[in-house]
Amino acid sequence: MLPPASGTGKYFAKAAKSIRLIRQGCTNRPFFHISVTQRRRLNSQPVIEQLGSYDPMPNINNEKLVALNLERIKYWLGKGAHVTPPVAEILGLSGFFPIHPRSYMTAWRNRKTEQENIAKQIEAEKAKESTAA
Amino acid sequence: MTIFLSKLVQNNIKVFLVRNSDTQLFTVSYRNISILPNIYDGKEDPAPKFFSRNVQVLLKRLTRPDFAKVFRKRTSSGRDVLPTPIYKFLTNEALEAELAKANKKADRLLQMPPVVKIQQPINEILSEDPALIGYDTAKYLFTDITFGIANEHRLIVERDPDGTLRSCDHDVRKRLNQTYFPLNGRKLREPVMFTDEERFNTLLEQQEYEFVLDRACLQYEPDELTYQKITSITYQHIDMNKNFEKLRSTRHFGPMAFYITWHQNMDNLMLELLQSSAVREAVLLTALRHEIHGDVAEGDNAKILAHEILPTPIQLTKPDRLTEEDIQLDNKCVSCIEKYIVSNSMMKSQQELALQGFREYYQQLIELSRGLKKAHGTA
Numbered sequence: 001m002l003p004p005a006s007g008t009g010k011y012f013a014k015a016a017k018s019i020r021l022i023r024q025g026c027t028n029r030p031f032f033h034i035s036v037t038q039r040r041r042l043n044s045q046p047v048i049e050q051l052g053s054y055d056p057m058p059n060i061n062n063e064k065l066v067a068l069n070l071e072r073i074k075y076w077l078g079k080g081a082h083v084t085p086p087v088a089e090i091l092g093l094s095g096f097f098p099i100h101p102r103s104y105m106t107a108w109r110n111r112k113t114e115q116e117n118i119a120k121q122i123e124a125e126k127a128k129e130s131t132a133a
Numbered sequence: 134m135t136i137f138l139s140k141l142v143q144n145n146i147k148v149f150l151v152r153n154s155d156t157q158l159f160t161v162s163y164r165n166i167s168i169l170p171n172i173y174d175g176k177e178d179p180a181p182k183f184f185s186r187n188v189q190v191l192l193k194r195l196t197r198p199d200f201a202k203v204f205r206k207r208t209s210s211g212r213d214v215l216p217t218p219i220y221k222f223l224t225n226e227a228l229e230a231e232l233a234k235a236n237k238k239a240d241r242l243l244q245m246p247p248v249v250k251i252q253q254p255i256n257e258i259l260s261e262d263p264a265l266i267g268y269d270t271a272k273y274l275f276t277d278i279t280f281g282i283a284n285e286h287r288l289i290v291e292r293d294p295d296g297t298l299r300s301c302d303h304d305v306r307k308r309l310n311q312t313y314f315p316l317n318g319r320k321l322r323e324p325v326m327f328t329d330e331e332r333f334n335t336l337l338e339q340q341e342y343e344f345v346l347d348r349a350c351l352q353y354e355p356d357e358l359t360y361q362k363i364t365s366i367t368y369q370h371i372d373m374n375k376n377f378e379k380l381r382s383t384r385h386f387g388p389m390a391f392y393i394t395w396h397q398n399m400d401n402l403m404l405e406l407l408q409s410s411a412v413r414e415a416v417l418l419t420a421l422r423h424e425i426h427g428d429v430a431e432g433d434n435a436k437i438l439a440h441e442i443l444p445t446p447i448q449l450t451k452p453d454r455l456t457e458e459d460i461q462l463d464n465k466c467v468s469c470i471e472k473y474i475v476s477n478s479m480m481k482s483q484q485e486l487a488l489q490g491f492r493e494y495y496q497q498l499i500e501l502s503r504g505l506k507k508a509h510g511t512a
Contacts, residue, residue, distance in 0.1 A: 065312070071279040090273075094290065111266065
């Protein structure tokens, strides 16, 4: 049985917390909980509280669904919880945080590889034409 | 064979031929119903009129709640065993308390689905960031699942592949709300009975109006285009076939009466009321029209009459012994209806005929009750 969203993990008030993605899916089917937990604790251990979920596999309409309990996220941020980069990226995309630099990097790299691929294709076509002629 | 086929086509029956075996003929009897939906999309919003106290009272009275139908047996789904009825001896006070409880329960069961204007599309762009182009090929949908927020106020935004952050439109909002906060009975995909026109028409032909309207209420929001189309077609079908009795004592009669009055199409209902000698309800309907459009000749008179009628009990059939007040009230009603028929009605001759029939029947009743009183020496 799944633990309740309020979590079952014990924690110390003054110890560092982290808001992170915790993988919950099965083999070949990733699914993540966005949870707050003690920073020095494994992802397999009970969490303090679940704050949302993230489904990285696009659904039938080509959408990735993210659920965020913004009220509780604000609470834990106010308590000084750290946010891991993947969660910061998601929160950035949602407009809750500023966009994470890594998102811009990924976008830029994707654009670059796409342009390179197109250039390669054009070159290959040209090479084909020259050999045929 | 050809004659048979042409006759089938004439009867509007769909013929399916199976390719493999030409001899086999499958027929599905269904009629083409060509009703154009009439939705509340004009300039005027029906909500303030529908929710006004005067109109609500009139609509509830026109529903003519019959407890035998309101509390009828429904499916026993969700129950293992049907509860056995309990019989009790009650004092008068206890009986009154029980009746008050039943009234309250009936009010809840007869709560009318709201009639509102069609919704406007949401086109709110929150931010545009072209530097995010190429980040992902899929859309990201973000739902705020904070506890205790109503579905219609929930924050739901999407990040498009071109880097635009925008508020989601109604259909996506509905889907996500249903994903994270499912309503019992609502489906993520539209039921086939609404998407497939043939099945929908078959249901209408079978006069399953209450089923259709109940399911539409559950599946759609009242300001959705699909909901208004479906209910509009259903109401018009009821109106054309004069199946008003099917909706009486249900929560859908009020919106139906409002719909046909709003679109100035209530003469069928008026005729049905006159033919079933419910003149008082006919006056209520006139008053309803005057509340909504204000175009009835001497409509204020009808409104005053409606105030007189509302405290009296519902008369499904006229009692054998009429009191003098009853006779006076009914005569006022008849004269009010006369004026309505002359000035506003679209079916003058039929309604006049029905009214004349009522007049003759009522005259007999009056003579009978006065004679009875005389015979008993109470006159």
